[in-house]
Amino acid sequence: MPVSNTHARIETRDRLLEAALQAFGNRDYDGVSTREIVEKAEANISAISYHFGGKKGLYLATVAYLADRLHAGMAEQLEQIRQHAEVASPHQCAESLCRFLLHFLENMLLGEVGKHAPGIIFREQSQPTDAFEILYDKLLAPMHGTLARLVARYRGLQATDQAVIIMVHALIGQTMIFRIGRTTFLRRMGTPAFDAANLEAVKRQLRHYYMAILNTTPDSINTDIPHDA
Amino acid sequence: MPVSNTHARIETRDRLLEAALQAFGNRDYDGVSTREIVEKAEANISAISYHFGGKKGLYLATVAYLADRLHAGMAEQLEQIRQHAEVASPHQCAESLCRFLLHFLENMLLGEVGKHAPGIIFREQSQPTDAFEILYDKLLAPMHGTLARLVARYRGLQATDQAVIIMVHALIGQTMIFRIGRTTFLRRMGTPAFDAANLEAVKRQLRHYYMAILNTTPDSINTDIPHDA
DNA sequence: TCGATTGAGTCAAACGTTTGTTTTAATTCA
């Protein structure tokens, strides 16, 4: 392909990132070979060293690339929620939270990012590398923070209250388990794959659970934790 | 060590399994080398081929070993719960479910198996190998099944009802997220590691959530799923 | 305007190392 060099450079870098995202999303760092990446990217083996300094550099760049893509698709939404939360009623905040989580779930189950993101994110949780900092700052912290504001407003607590943080974590957990534990869930349901009907059933139940948890009797935990076990 | 051969054989096999469990629990299959395993097990390289036929055989044996250990620690408990559920009141079933989940959480956060089990289990979920069958049959299915009975009894539904399965999955999810997403949670809490106080706070909140979810308005989903989206 | 130079990017080939596995010899115990 007789393309200009400036164009080719950008394209090769991006092709490498895209191929690496697909590879690292499905397999572990050590399970992915550089040759496999460059083959999928239709690039030369030395392009990795040239553009990223090596395999580790490519991995870090790939995580940053993923975080950026996820953040880009979420930043506007999160910012809207944040602003809306300041003037919205508690009930509207709860509704906003439900919608976000269910939308997020659908993305992770059927969306394009859901194919690669969960693998990388959850692998970085169990054995954090330098890439975890990127994920946390760009993705996890903003998401948790925004949801915490919604919960805090609904419950009349501070967003930094430990009870709020725990609740947000639990809410995310019971959502993401349908992606993380997808294989087990599908077995239990006797379905080979997620379809629209399954997803809708899960979403309907989850919405009930969200509201049930949000409405548990308040139980603030400030900086101090009660002494009684 | 001048030990008898029959003894040494068994011990070598077991030392390999133990070393492999620690290795595979913390790192991916490809991230673990056979030399690293035999070094930790103080065994010879050829012992892997001799006892397990190769690295893959060792991995499968390790997963079975893990599943057995987890199952052994849980089988009695699950059987008791199952029998108790037949005669117990719905309220007692709910209490039984809470206790099991919280006990399981504590095991995963502070217990010995919690160091290695989650890594293997959740890796097998995202990229199931032959080892997933072992895990599912020996561990995941019995656990889900028993919890489903508890939920079913509490809610007056069938244990095979899809609504029950979804609920059990969600309950497990909001529990295990504190192990899976431990790194993120600890960051959010501003704590370097899980201690007794943190764990107690989480358990107290989770118990509320469990009951709140269990008490959501019944919404049976039998084989058919409602047509209205 | 033009030939020479530059520098980023790509390429095939080869680098040394590590991988899982196998082979061969020595050792152990019944």
Added chain:
DNA sequence: TGAATTAAAACAAACGTTTGACTCAATCGA
């Protein structure tokens, strides 16, 4: 003695990385 284990060495294959030649547009001095 003979079967069972271990130990050490060697194996081919795959790994991440490096090398040096090459392309080609952009730049520069005359």
